[in-house]
Amino acid sequence: QLVESGGGLVQPGGSLRLSCAASGMKFSDYGMIWVRQAPGKGLEWLSYIGSRSSSIYYADSVRGRCTMSRDNAQSLLFLQMSSLRVEDTAIYYCAKSLGSYFDLWGRGTLVTVSS
Amino acid sequence: SYVLTQPPSVSVAPGKTATITCGGENIGSKSVHWYQQRPGQAPVLVMYYDSDRPSQIPERFSGSNSGNTATLIINRVEAGDEADYYCQVWDGGSDHPVLFGGGTMVTVL
Numbered sequence: 001q002l003v004e005s006g007g008g009l010v011q012p013g014g015s016l017r018l019s020c021a022a023s024g025m026k027f028s029d030y031g032m033i034w035v036r037q038a039p040g041k042g043l044e045w046l047s048y049i050g051s052r053s054s055s056i057y058y059a060d061s062v063r064g065r066c067t068m069s070r071d072n073a074q075s076l077l078f079l080q081m082s083s084l085r086v087e088d089t090a091i092y093y094c095a096k097s098l099g100s101y102f103d104l105w106g107r108g109t110l111v112t113v114s115s
Numbered sequence: 116s117y118v119l120t121q122p123p124s125v126s127v128a129p130g131k132t133a134t135i136t137c138g139g140e141n142i143g144s145k146s147v148h149w150y151q152q153r154p155g156q157a158p159v160l161v162m163y164y165d166s167d168r169p170s171q172i173p174e175r176f177s178g179s180n181s182g183n184t185a186t187l188i189i190n191r192v193e194a195g196d197e198a199d200y201y202c203q204v205w206d207g208g209s210d211h212p213v214l215f216g217g218g219t220m221v222t223v224l
Contacts, residue, residue: 033213093157098163
C-alpha cells in the first residue's frame, strides 16, 4: 500500500515536504507519480520519477517550485514544495507506475495554502 | 500539447449501459487507461491498455480505442458505479508524459 503524509495548513509563500511510504511491494522496481486534485476539480499530474531516479519530469504548474525524490532503501517517495500559492490547495496523491498506467494509489494528503 | 477531452457528465438508469468517451487526436495509436474515483476516495484503476481489466473489476466494465475516441463502457449499471471516471495516456515523446482527461461524472438515476 501507499500512505501519504506531510500535508497541512501553510501560508502563501511557504514550503512543505510530502512523503509517500510504500509497503508490500519492491518499491525500487517501480516508477512513481504525484497527482493532485483541487477542491471540486479533476486529477492533475504533477511529477514522475523513474525507479532509479534517472528520469524525473514535472508539470509546468510546479516546475521550479517542486522537487520529487525517492529513497529506495526506505521505500519512501517525497515531494518538496516551495513558494506555495493558494491555488496549490489540493489533495495530493502518490501512485505506483506499471509502465504507462498507475495501478496503486494512496489515500492522499490534504494541503491547504491560506493566510 | 496533447489534449484529452471527456464529457463532463453522463446519466444512466440502473441496469442500463453507460458509455464514457475520451477524445484525442489519433488516440487510437496510444494506450488509454481509465480510473474510477468515488466521492471522497482515491482513484482506482478500472481499465488499462484500452481494454484490459484488473482482476478485481467486474466484467461489466469494458473498453475500446480507435481513431480519435477511446471508450469505457459500463454494462448493467449499478448504484455503486456512480463516480468520476478519468482517462489517461502516456505521451512517451514528451517531458510531460502523464496526461489525464478532465473527468466524467457518471450519475445513476
